[in-house]
Amino acid sequence: MRVSAQREKVRFVSGGVECAAWHYPGANGACVIMGAGGAVTKEPGTDPFAERLNDAGFAVLAFDYRRLGESGGRPRQIVRIGEQLADWEAAITFAATLPGVAPDRIAIWGFSLSGGHVLRVAADDPRVAAAIAQTPLADGPDATRKAGRHQRPSAMLRFTGRGLLDALGGLLGRPPLLVPLAGEPGTVAMLTTPDGLDGDRALNPGNRYPDWQQVIAARSALRIPFYRPGRHAPRARCPLLVVVCDQDQTAPPGPAIRAAERAPRGELVRLPGGHYAPFLEAHEQAVEAELSFLRRHLIDRAAAEEPAADVTDSAPRRRGQG
Structure with missing residues (x-):
């Protein structure tokens, strides 16, 4: 996989904490903000898709949530839903200030837990022009x-x-008790589903990202079982693409399919395979579907809304003409 030579490290503030991000400058005025799932950091969680979107002309802002990766915040490796939603809002505010980005052409992209966040943010933030929820935890x-x-x-x-x-x-101020992101059934791990074990192969082939800590604070799991972002889909007014995998055992497709059906401008793409198939055998299908969606709603729409050139100015006006 090629890593863009032109991407640059940037930072923005959320809740008094600095969040680190990669900014890939674009050429078409649109920007896609990307967040990885769970305790996955920006490189393993977004690089394969960010490169393709950027090659197609889109600016990309791929960020680490606070307490993870290169972002600030302590204690580390803690996932708090409220904080992560606030980080999305801060990322949208920051993206609108990037050079060459049209503030009315900002899209959001996330998978797994972040895919669930996308459903929520698309419903709550009118600045979002398009949203992609890939294998979302709905x-x-x-x-x-x-x-x-x-x-x-x-x-x-x-x-x-x-x-x-x-x-x-x-x-009591003690350091977090950490558990692996994935493990075999019978082990104490965040995910023990069969396709959950594909995470390292899908996101970190050949240990490409050795700095990624594949652990999470055990307390993080206490709230996620009660999180239901799919319920917010009917309030999403922007175009919303939901990508599901029919054999997904980590984020079952049923609730995500219903979210797409209830969203006023929802679109659904169904792919074969498990939770990480969009990073593995279904990668090309996922990328092409997402690029087509972004082009239609951010590029083609913007072109259609541009005012027609006034061709009357070059011709002499007759008396009585406005």
Whole structure:
């Protein structure tokens, strides 16, 4: 995979914390803000798609949430939904100030947990001109219930206990208790679904990103099972593309499909494969669908809305003509 020689490291402030991002300058006036899923950082979580979008002329702003990657914030490796939603709002504000970016042509892109955030932000922020939710976590209770089929009850109890202990330790100022992002059934890990184990192969082939810490604070898992961003889809007024994978066991496709159907301007693309298929065998299909969506709603729409040239000025006006 080629890494753009022209991308530059930038920073913006969210909640008093600096968030780090890659800015890929574009050529068509549109900008796509990208956030990775869960505790995934910007490079493994966005590079394969950011490069393709940028090659097509789009500016890209791919950022790390606070407490993760190169962004500030302590304690580390903690995922808080409210904070991450605030980071999206700050990223949109910052993107509008980037050179060559038209503030009315800003799109947002996220997958997994961030795909769920996209559903919420698209509903809440009128500045969003288009949104792409790729294999989104649209309904936490549904995903948690189905993921439980791939975990042993004793391990689920140990994981919950570790999360509660970590939350208590946080109140006392203790460092986070960390768990792996993925593991085999029976281990204490964030994901134990069969396709959840594809994460390292999909996002970090050949250990391309050795600095990515594939761990998360156990307390982070306590709120995600109650997160239901798909319920906000009917309020999204911008074009919304939802990309689902039919065999997804980590973010089951049903709630995401219903979110796309309920969104006033929703579009749905269904791909074969599991949760990480858009990074693996279905990558070309996902990229082409997303590029087509962005071109239609950010480029073609903008061209159609440009005022027609006034051709009467070059001709002599007759008396009585306005």
